[in-house]
Amino acid sequence: MTTRRSLFALVASSLLLGACATAPQGADQPPIVFAHGNGDSASIWQSTVWRFESNGWPRERLHAIDLPYPLARDDNSKAQPGRTSTDDHMAYLKAEVDKVLKATGAKQVVLVANSRGGNAVRNYIQNGGGDKTVSHAVLGGTPNHGVWATKGFREGNEFSGTGPFLTALNAPKNAAGDEVTGPVKWMTIRSDNNDKFAQPDGLWIGAKGTPTNVTFEGPALKGATNAVLPRVDHRETSFSPAAFETTYRFITGRAPTTLVPTPQAPVVLNGKITGLGLVPTDPATGNYANNLPLPGAQLMVYATDPATGERKGAAVHSKTVGADGLWGPFTAQAGVPHEFVISAPGYATTHIYRSPFPRSSELIHLRAERIAAADKDAKSTVTFTRPRGYFDAQRDKMAFDSKALPGVPPAGAGVSSSKIKVMEDGVRAIPAEFNGEKIVGRTWPAAENRLVVLELTY
Incomplete structure (x- = not known):
């Protein structure tokens, strides 16, 4: 069981620690599959991939998926043209992981996800066999307890904290009440208070003055290592230098040598x-x-x-x-x-x-x-x-x-x-x-x- 603990990562301390670190080499570098968020594309991982490469990670072991229809349905149970259900999303992620495992010959991958991508990661590990194919899962800004959590309000949506999708994912997995599926090692990364989708007030979902029943801690999961980054926004929980440092350290057990993409030619x-x-x-x-x-x-x-x-x-x-x-x-x-x-x-x-x-x-x-x-x-x-x-x-x-x-x-x-x-x-x-x-x-x-x-x- 992974004990829950809080990390408070600062870019300045990351740079000091990184100065004396050495990146893992060769076979110690597992394939990493990156999953983007709602409405986004694989391109959003561009600078993150550069940072991994700049710390010695082979480019062929860094794979960003590109979900053809990246927007969630309004109601997860009802078909909607041009949008994907949680089952669609999980099936696509599973297929991409299988491709990476076959191409690399690895037995397991690391999954790194932003926002909605984390829903697919959790669903795959809990319900799609990912507990066997995934060693580490890192979720940046994933609304694990919903963007809102109000009984009777849009509970068919996958971002409802009281809806069937998140309720099932968050059900206790053991006597300790852990919300994550073992033996995968889990990390969540959240903002201290600046994530638009982890707010107690409904301002950013068009309901200013209405409680969401979600707190700043909404992305954290019991049983995971839960990192807190000061002042980062929703996307920066995955794409900022501090998020990279936190992710890299969790995967490797050491600090990266650099947080800045190093120049390359051509x-x-x-x-x-x-x-x-x-x-x-x-x-x-x-x-x-x-x-x-x-x-x-x-x-x-x-x-x-x-x-x-x-x-x-x-x-x-x-x-x-x-x-x-x-x-x-x-x-x-x-x-x-x-x-x-x-x-x-x-x-x-x-x-x-x-x-x-x-x-x-x-x-x-x-x-x-x-x-x-x-x-x-x-x-x-x-x-x-x-x-x-x-x-x-x-x-x-x-x-x-x-x-x-x-x-x-x-x-x-x-x-x-x-x-x-x-x-x-x-x-x-x-x-x-x-x-x-x-x-x-x-x-x-x-x-x-x-x-x-x-x-x-x-």
Whole structure:
């Protein structure tokens, strides 16, 4: 039985400990399978994979799954086009684990999950045979006791703490009342108070002032090692340097040598171009999320000037993607930012600006977008997005077009993107900065059915 204990991990102490650590080598490095959260994709693990690689983990032993339909059903028991049930999710994870075991020859894997991915991990280990194929399970920000826990309120949803799915997972497994299934070694990672889905008030689920009956401790599980990270947001429970350090130490028993991805040359990039499906991620925008490839989409890549966002010459890569949706491989210029331009029938021409890539990756997934109906009056629309975390006005140093980020509240970390509707004509530079990472894009005309995304890596 794993005893429950609390860890309080700080990045500063992690760096001190990491200075004298040595990464495990060779066969001691088990395959790791990463499971993303609700509405996300494998690309969200990009920087985490870099950190493992930078600490000596073989790239072929790091596998991020890409659930084709990543959104949960409104009611888990009722079929819903473009969404997955908990059984669907578990079956996909099980199949991916089987592939990794076969490819590596390993007997067991480590599962590392964020948010909803942890539901699939728990279901697989408890009900799908994963107790035999998994050695360690790490759950970052998983709402193990629900996003809400109110009798009679949306109990068919898998995120209901009083619903049948979580009630069954949390049922005591032994006389000690442990909520985790042995002999797997379990860790949960949670925020002390800044996770939007572990809040006593219903603000972030559209019910401000209504108790959720869930506390900041909601992601913790009896029988697991339960780590607490100060001030991290929901996604940072998995994707922050502190979360990586905590995860690495739990798997290996030692600190990593570095928390920063080390530079690599050459930098070879690849990924999948996806589109928008049937089920709205946000009905207000009209945009829809899935992880299916978008065959026929065209991609052009340009090196850009870091100060102005202007293109430095002709395209450095171009491709019309096939059935697999893969847009690479592409060898990027080290230390140079790039603009990725996606064109596809039924979509806006999507200009995605990224800061320089320090290492190679096959997880640079790109999504074609559509202009929202509410933005039709703008001369240009520019979205500043942080896929691996949220914006916190009290914690982060950030600016968008040299101003505060529109739509980001003065307190709390509940928003991961900010949009500016540019109302003047012409194309100009538009900068964005977050805790030292800076991206400069251009305000392409919406009248030409173009939109702009400035996407953070960290």
